[in-house]
Amino acid sequence: MSNSFTVGISDLKVVRAPDVLVTYALGSCVGICLYDPMNRIGGMAHIMLPSSQETGMKGDGYKFADTGIALLVKKMEQTGARSPLMSAKIAGGAQMFASITNSTIANIGQRNVSAVKNILAQMKIPIVAEDTGSNYGRTLYFYAEDGRMKIKSAQRGEWIW
């Protein structure tokens, strides 16, 4: 019997096989799924913004790509996973509205995705699947059983990575 756990916005969770993680309706946010196949431990983070270094930002570390991913790796290690064994699958980072020019949120999806890629590269965690960009929302399921990621969209059906 597997249980399903919801990861909210600016949130992260870690589970063991055969449990499932889900985050609903990612827009410009990015969902990061990390998996250690040896220990069968999966973790998911749902970040909103690229960097905690940008001025004037408040809130906890879960909100940002840099601090959020670091916290996710730490929490997975505390659960028994090993970071050299981890690989990543990422999704989200869409541009929901075509013509936003406001400085805070212009291209925010794209900026989130590149921040996530940079952080993962620094931590030497390979990205094995990526479903990012475009202009539609994604619900993300991540199965700690085998590390597969399922994406569900509103008008394009669902598929597996």
Add this chain to the structure above:
Amino acid sequence: MVFNDYSDLNPVQLDVIKEIGNIGAGNAATALSAMLGNPIGLTVPEIRLLSCQEVTEALGGPENMIVGILLSLEGDFAGMMMFLLPQTFAHITLNALLGVSFNDFSQIDAMGYSAMKEVANIMASSYVNAISQMTGMRIHITVPDICIDMAGAILSVPAIQFSDISEKIIFIADEFLCSDEKAASHILMIPDVQSLEKLMGKLGIDL
């Protein structure tokens, strides 16, 4: 006083925003009546300060399909405004405007998108005019941008925008009545904190 966060609004100031919501909705109902050629009724708007999570729940959950329309406000009063319209609202307006009934968002074509944008433009102008009339501030709105998708995905955009301003967001819920059909309309007001201060100052409220 100085605002750091929308949660710093006191009950009197919230009443002011409610009144803007009232006048705006009244203007919007009048404009929509003229546009749709049908009398449009209106319930008293409800105004609340909600977290993004609570807004998502109020809209029927993160995966519920809605129309999101985003506009930027510029000039004396800057910020963003977002309309969140359920399928029934889209149905009523498109039916009245284009004479086509549709049962599902996937049936909306380019003409339908364009019509929805126009409706949003008129509604936004109605609200913005309410602020202008009360304060004498000059406010411009940008051309609306539309997106039909899951509520959670649409809300990620204002959530990111106000994440460095406030934990809570100003949420106005209206209900429009057209013939025997009822449709909810939700509006998110995301003014810059300085603009909000300026607004209260212009109205002589508690500064």
